[in-house]
Amino acid sequence: INVLILNGPNLNLLGKRETKIYGNNTLSDLSKKLYEEAELLNISLDIFQSNAEHCLIEKIHLGLNKINFMIFNPAAFTHTSIALRDAILSVNIPFIEVHISNIYSRESFRSHSWFSDISSGIICGFGFDGYVWALRSIPKKLQVK
Numbered sequence: 001i002n003v004l005i006l007n008g009p010n011l012n013l014l015g016k017r018e019t020k021i022y023g024n025n026t027l028s029d030l031s032k033k034l035y036e037e038a039e040l041l042n043i044s045l046d047i048f049q050s051n052a053e054h055c056l057i058e059k060i061h062l063g064l065n066k067i068n069f070m071i072f073n074p075a076a077f078t079h080t081s082i083a084l085r086d087a088i089l090s091v092n093i094p095f096i097e098v099h100i101s102n103i104y105s106r107e108s109f110r111s112h113s114w115f116s117d118i119s120s121g122i123i124c125g126f127g128f129d130g131y132v133w134a135l136r137s138i139p140k141k142l143q144v145k
């Protein structure tokens with residue numbers, strides 16, 4: 001199984017940015033944990049982060065006919081980007097939407113996502129564990145399909 005984990009803007013600053021909300025661990029701590037978990041699950045994993053909408057869009061396009069499943073934390077683009085939504089619909093790759101924080105317990109503008117209704121599932125509010133749980137659920141999600 002080929003899985004792509006995509007992280008949107010400002011997630012490169014994990015461990016430094018708003019640590020009360022996002023914690024003290026870094027994106028490379030998270031990636032290390034996910035690569036280890038992927039090996040146990042026999043999943044071939046690619047992890048990508050960008051602050052630029054068009055780079056995320058191009059990465060999604062490159063997944064066409066290659067990537068079986070994505071885990072996507074669109075970060076602030078969650079609440080703004082129809083272009084990223086359209087990119088996912090264009091390649092038709094199933095994905096789980098993940099947020100580190102509980103987007104429903106924060107500012108009201110975070111309660112709307114352009115991705116939830118086209119996602120295979122959503123995990124939010126569980127910190128980095130959400131990514132691990134999403135990864136573990138993928139083999140079963142692909143069987144059920």
Ligand code: DQA
Pocket residue numbers: 009010011073074075076077078098099100101102103110
């Ligand atoms: C986030 C939540 C978003 O509202 C925010 O813009 C982020 C991170 C999360 O993982 O909790 O950058 O996606």
